[in-house]
Amino acid sequence: MPKEIEKKAEEIIEEGKEKKEEIKEPEETPEAKAAREAQEKLDEHRERSDLGRKVKELNEKVDSELMSISGKIDQLLETRKAPETDEFEDERILNKKELDEYFNKKLQAEQSARQKADADYNTGYFKTIGQFKNTEEEADYDAICKELEDNHNIRRSNNAQADARMNWLEASNAYYKKKSGTKDNPLKGKGNDLPLGAGSEGAPVIEKETPLPKLDSFAEEYIKATGMSEESVKKAMAADLPLSLGKRY
Amino acid sequence: MAEINLDDIERFSKKHGPKKSSRLLSALGKDKQFINAWETPAGKEILGHLLLLVDIKLDLIIAEKADEKDRAEYRVCLELLRNFQDRINSHAKNLKTFKEG
Numbered sequence: 001m002p003k004e005i006e007k008k009a010e011e012i013i014e015e016g017k018e019k020k021e022e023i024k025e026p027e028e029t030p031e032a033k034a035a036r037e038a039q040e041k042l043d044e045h046r047e048r049s050d051l052g053r054k055v056k057e058l059n060e061k062v063d064s065e066l067m068s069i070s071g072k073i074d075q076l077l078e079t080r081k082a083p084e085t086d087e088f089e090d091e092r093i094l095n096k097k098e099l100d101e102y103f104n105k106k107l108q109a110e111q112s113a114r115q116k117a118d119a120d121y122n123t124g125y126f127k128t129i130g131q132f133k134n135t136e137e138e139a140d141y142d143a144i145c146k147e148l149e150d151n152h153n154i155r156r157s158n159n160a161q162a163d164a165r166m167n168w169l170e171a172s173n174a175y176y177k178k179k180s181g182t183k184d185n186p187l188k189g190k191g192n193d194l195p196l197g198a199g200s201e202g203a204p205v206i207e208k209e210t211p212l213p214k215l216d217s218f219a220e221e222y223i224k225a226t227g228m229s230e231e232s233v234k235k236a237m238a239a240d241l242p243l244s245l246g247k248r249y
Numbered sequence: 250m251a252e253i254n255l256d257d258i259e260r261f262s263k264k265h266g267p268k269k270s271s272r273l274l275s276a277l278g279k280d281k282q283f284i285n286a287w288e289t290p291a292g293k294e295i296l297g298h299l300l301l302l303v304d305i306k307l308d309l310i311i312a313e314k315a316d317e318k319d320r321a322e323y324r325v326c327l328e329l330l331r332n333f334q335d336r337i338n339s340h341a342k343n344l345k346t347f348k349e350g
Contacts, residue, residue, distance in 0.1 A: 213271040218278030225281055226252045233274075236259035237267035 117158070124160030132168055140175070147171040212238055253277070253347045264350050273347055280340035287333070296333075302326050 028036075093099050129148070133141050148171035156163045212234055215223070223233050262270045286292045306323035309315035315323070 213268045215271055216275045216278075218276075218281075219271060219274035220278070222274055222278030222281050225278075225285075226254075228255060232255055233258055236255045237262040237270050239259045239263050 121155075121158065121160045125164045128161045128164035129168060136172075144168070144172045144175045147175045253344060257347050261347050261350055273343055276343050277340065277347070280336055280343070283336055284340050287337075299326055299330060303330065 093102055129145070132144075136144065148167055151174065152167045152171040154163070154167060156166060215230065215233070220230060223230055258270055258274075261273070287296060303323065303326045306315065306319050306326065309319050310323060
């Protein structure tokens, strides 16, 4: 086939295609196109701004969550004590000598820790005791310190301040009690210093004669009814009493 | 129980003192007239009537023939007898106390 014919055929085909397209889509006016494009831009902008707002909200939410979580972690770290690690834990013991060394080391470490704790306790204790110097007179303070050393120096707990306060209170109480405890007991018999049995020199015992209780009318009637006389009954009632009852009436 | 005599009074007074003897004599005197009343013929008759009444009413109650009035009479008679019994018992107890110390 000659080339010209082919070209013509192609042109015809292309024209046909264009015509078909022209039929399918009516031609858009430039104004409508501009309006459509402007509308599309507006929609796109709205979508973008919506998305931007959503992303911002999410970011803020995540940030606040992270902040709260990190705060909680900090709190946990503060409250939770560091686990006691055994510094000898990782050492591998292979023979008896190493085992002995291991125990010696451990023992020494424990002893030194205990000594340190004791030293800290003593420091705190004496510091707290020293603070009471401001509240007491010097003589009283010295006397209370002596009382404390003699009788009340007790370790009650590992809290040096609390122990010191408690011991000081006890010692000061005891000291002031002793100081003010020279009063005479009014209930103690004081007048007669004579030994027991020195009856002739003591105060004479005065024997009180107590009258017999009066008999009421019912008792008198009963006495008469049983044929006894009032005098004889009184005489019988006035008989010697045992010592324990001698002073009761 | 026989009444007390001077020996009883003396023994009791030695042990407990005249004040308690006097109180006990007074209590015996208060109950004495009441006890004496039951020993008179009239007292015995009243007590007999009372006991008989209680007996009759109790029979009626057991036989389920007693009405409200019968039951009320029975309760009153029984209450009176209990009161008399209490006072007689009290007198006997006081006498025993005096005699035995």
